[in-house]
Amino acid sequence: MRQRMFGWVLVAAAAVGSAPVIAADDVSTGQDLKATIALQGMPCDQVVNVKHNGDSDYLATCKDGNRYHVFVNGQGRVVVEKQ
Numbered sequence: 001m002r003q004r005m006f007g008w009v010l011v012a013a014a015a016v017g018s019a020p021v022i023a024a025d026d027v028s029t030g031q032d033l034k035a036t037i038a039l040q041g042m043p044c045d046q047v048v049n050v051k052h053n054g055d056s057d058y059l060a061t062c063k064d065g066n067r068y069h070v071f072v073n074g075q076g077r078v079v080v081e082k083q
Contacts, residue, residue, distance in 0.1 A: 030046065033070060036078060042080055051068075
């Protein structure tokens with residue numbers, strides 16, 4: 001159920017693992033996280049760094065300096081918290 005709710009973000013971000021910087025091959029991961037952040041109404045011009053904290057749990061850093069904790073909570077909902 002969690003993977004369904006988190007959808008493409010989980011699939012794409014899982015490929016990154018714990019890589020500290022998004023490589024050219026992982027651009028779609030940054031785009032997916034950027035879209036997830038935007039869907040929550042928060043600004044992010046481009047994701048430049050992703051840290052994988054655990055299952056459905058990521059820290060995304062945007063080019064504009066904004067940082068977001070993106071995760072699925074216990075109720076299965078996607079949460080984006082500005083850091």
